[in-house]
Amino acid sequence: MATFYRRLPRFDYVKPKSLGDALDLLKGNKLGAIQVYAGGTDVIPRLKARLLPAPKFLMDLKGLSELDHIEYKDGQGLDIGALATVSSLIQNTLVREQFGVLFQGANSIASTQVQNRGTLAGNLCNAIPSADSAPALLCLGAKLVCVSHRGERRINIENFITGPRKTILESDELVKKIHVPDMPAGSRGVYIKLSTRSRMDLSLVGVAVVVAAVDGVIRDIRIGLGGVAPTTIRAKRAEEMLLGEKVRDNIIAEGGRLAAEESSPRSSHRASAEYRRLMVEVLVKRALIQTLKVQE
Amino acid sequence: MEMRDIKFTLNGNAFEIAVKPWRTLLEMIREDLHLTGTKEGCGEGECGSCTVIMGDKTVNSCLVPAVEADNQEIITIEGLPHGEKLHPIQEAFESKAGLQCGFCTPGMIMSAKVLLDKTPDPSEEEIREGIAGNFCRCTGYTKIIESIQAAAEMIKGAR
Numbered sequence: 080m081a082t083f084y085r086r087l088p089r090f091d092y093v094k095p096k097s098l099g100d101a102l103d104l105l106k107g108n109k110l111g112a113i114q115v116y117a118g119g120t121d122v123i124p125r126l127k128a129r130l131l132p133a134p135k136f137l138m139d140l141k142g143l144s145e146l147d148h149i150e151y152k153d154g155q156g157l158d159i160g161a162l163a164t165v166s167s168l169i170q171n172t173l174v175r176e177q178f179g180v181l182f183q184g185a186n187s188i189a190s191t192q193v194q195n196r197g198t199l200a201g202n203l204c205n206a207i208p209s210a211d212s213a214p215a216l217l218c219l220g221a222k223l224v225c226v227s228h229r230g231e232r233r234i235n236i237e238n239f240i241t242g243p244r245k246t247i248l249e250s251d252e253l254v255k256k257i258h259v260p261d262m263p264a265g266s267r268g269v270y271i272k273l274s275t276r277s278r279m280d281l282s283l284v285g286v287a288v289v290v291a292a293v294d295g296v297i298r299d300i301r302i303g304l305g306g307v308a309p310t311t312i313r314a315k316r317a318e319e320m321l322l323g324e325k326v327r328d329n330i331i332a333e334g335g336r337l338a339a340e341e342s343s344p345r346s347s348h349r350a351s352a353e354y355r356r357l358m359v360e361v362l363v364k365r366a367l368i369q370t371l372k373v374q375e
Numbered sequence: 376m377e378m379r380d381i382k383f384t385l386n387g388n389a390f391e392i393a394v395k396p397w398r399t400l401l402e403m404i405r406e407d408l409h410l411t412g413t414k415e416g417c418g419e420g421e422c423g424s425c426t427v428i429m430g431d432k433t434v435n436s437c438l439v440p441a442v443e444a445d446n447q448e449i450i451t452i453e454g455l456p457h458g459e460k461l462h463p464i465q466e467a468f469e470s471k472a473g474l475q476c477g478f479c480t481p482g483m484i485m486s487a488k489v490l491l492d493k494t495p496d497p498s499e500e501e502i503r504e505g506i507a508g509n510f511c512r513c514t515g516y517t518k519i520i521e522s523i524q525a526a527a528e529m530i531k532g533a534r
Contacts, residue, residue, distance in 0.1 A: 085418045092379065092396035092442050123399075123438045124419035137396065137440070166432070190508025191486070193420055195432040196439070278507035279421065 087126055088133035090114075094142045098255070101143060102228045104136075105251040113138050115253065117162055118197035120189070121205040146255060149174070157259040165194035165202070165212075178259065180268025180287055184215035187272045190279045200254045206240045206310070207281070213240070213311035214287035214303030215270050221259045227252040240310045263299045266291035267370040271362050275349070282306050283350045284358045286338075288366035290321075297321050297371070302334075302363060307342035307355050314338035317363065326371045335364035381445040385410075386454030394441040401425045401436035403444065404451060412452035412481045416510070423509035426482035427451050433489050433508070452481035455488070463529040464488055464522075473522030475513035483509045487523045496527060 093113075095101040105113060114134035116122040125131045140146065140162060147162035151173050159168065168174055169186045188194060188202060188211045202212045203223065213236070221236045225248060239247055248254065262268060268289040274280040285305030291298050300321045302314040317337035324330045344355035378393035385408065394403055404410050404427065416424035418437050425437040428450040455462035464484050467473065474480045483506055490497060490505030497505065502523050503516075511519060 085415070086402075087397040087399065087440075089395075089397050091377070092440065094442075119438050119440065120420055120435075123440070127418060139440070139443070141443075189420075190423065191489075191505070192423055192426055192433045192435045192508040196434055278504075279510070 084127050084129060087123070088129070090126075090134050090137045092139065093136045094139040096142045098143050098145060098226070098253075101138065101140065101253065102226065102251075104138065105253070106228045108251045110250055112136070113250075115140055117141065117201050118164060118193075120193045120197040121201055140253070148256075151177075154261070156261050159199050159257045159259065161198060161200040161254045161256055163199055165197050165199060166191070168199055169194065178215075178219070178262065178268075180215040180218065180262075180270050180289055181212065181259065183270035184212045184272075184285070184287060187211040187270065187282070187285070200257060203236065203239065203257070204246060204248065204254060206242070206244050206246050208243050208309060208311065209282045209285060209306035210311065211270070211272060211282055211285055211305065214285050214305040215268065215289075216257070216259065217303040217311050217313060218268065218287045218289040218301035219259050219262065221257055223257055224255045225252050226255045231255070233258070237310075237313070242309050262289065263291050265293065266299060269366050269369050271366050271369075273358050273362060281349070284344075284355050284362055286359065286362040286366050288363070288370050290367070290370045292326055292371055295326050297324050297326065302338055302366075304338065304342055304359060304363075307344040307359055309343075312341070314341045314363065316341055321367075331364055331367045331371065334367055335360040335362075338363040379442045379445075381442060383444040383446065384448045386450055394444075396440065396442060398441040399437055400427070400429075400434075400439040400441050400444055400449075403441040404436060404449075410451055410453050414478055414481060416478070416482075421510070422479075422482075423486065424479050424482040426485045426509060428485055428489060431489070431492075433486050435508075450485070450488075452484060455484065462488075463533065464491065464526040467522045467526035467529060468519075471518060471522040471525050473514065473519045479509055479511045479513075483511065483519060487526065490523070491527055491530060495531060497523070499524075 111132035113136045115138045117140045146160040148160040150158045175182045222233045223239050270287045272282045273284045287303040289301045300318045305311045317334045321334045339356050339360035342359045344352045346352045382391045414424040416422035420435045420438045427436045
């Protein structure tokens with residue numbers, strides 16, 4: 080059990096005014112020298128709990144106004160700047176209407192107070208396996224545009240998160256934006272979160288499904304699972320089995336069963352592995368019913 | 376590590392003070408400005424008892440570095456009454472018994488204020504959503520929801 084401190088450790092504070100300045104400051108940054116933060120809803124409590132080393136500088140990214148945007152371009156998809164808060168995302172009409180599954184995921188995060196400060200990029204950078212936005216973004220094939228003084232790289236979300244609390248991001252690198260391709264043509268999506276409380280709780284299991292069916296035949300299917308493996312995962316075997324199948328009750332049941340087999344949950348004080356795996360089966364079935372049955 | 380000079384408006388009054396970079400907004404409000412209405416519960420953004428309004432939005436002040444108050448408008452529970460006259464939300468919490476120990480109440484009322492500013496006639500569901508980030512361990516929330524409904528009526532009646 081970690082000792083609980085109520086006070087932050089001592090550090091200096093720096094707020095660069097442009098991305099160029101921020102990247103210059105980060106050049107040669109070693110772990111613990113500069114800790115970057117945007118909303119602070121994860122970094123601040125982790126600094127208090129001494130789960131992160133006390134940095135020399137806390138770098139506030141909110142001066143980089145060029146990263147505070149949510150933009151949609153027809154046919155190209157959605158760009159979510161690293162400073163876009165969860166609140167700004169879920170209040171965005173276009174996101175609600177065209178990226179319902181992402182809206183549902185983001186809207187499941189914590190509380191209004193946390194959503195007002197926390198960013199979508201932060202929900203991915205903290206890389207907890209139960210991150211509510213990750214299953215939807217995984218289904219949609221989101222890419223993170225990361226930038227350092229060495230240049231820019233685009234990383235698929237499944238390669239970005241490498242383990243619990245681990246990402247591919249270097250200590251001198253920042254996430255610039257998250258690119259979310261359009262939903263597949265004719266598809267519907269849903270995110271279902273299972274948690275003890277309906278709000279302000281981590282998900283025990285989070286299931287996102289994005290599926291398109293034409294004339295009762297599944298033509299595109301993506302299943303994202305959160306909280307049941309070291310990272311958010313796609314249930315690839317369930318997807319392969321479902322693809323091309325006619326929508327039938329036994330197919331949907333089999334999809335749930337396969338997805339549960341693919342999950343590798345662990346037991347924690349919040350739920351046992353057995354329970355989580357059972358719930359993957361139930362929730363995948365439920366998500367498939369919700370997205371497929373209404374299309375018939 | 377140098378102190379930072381910041382300027383902000385708190386409850387309508389302009390302030391110019393110097394803060395340490397590792398000071399939280401909550402610590403500044405309680406310990407530097409001696410406004411102890413805002414409470415510290417968990418200190419890690421789970422419970423909402425430190426909720427204040429910064430720039431029209433509720434935030435957990437225990438998670439906000441005080442330097443970020445620079446150029447902001449902040450409202451705490453002390454900013455709600457007009458002189459001796461309580462804000463309608465405060466009056467409703469009193470008349471409807473929306474509190475027992477009272478520790479969550481300042482944060483709860485700040486969330487209720489933003490909710491009612493945006494949604495003057497909220498449904499019960501909207502009220503529940505509006506205070507979802509504020510934990511109460513005494514009341515079971517029923518009386519709090521009734522208080523906020525009564526406050527909405529009082530505010531409507533006063534218009």
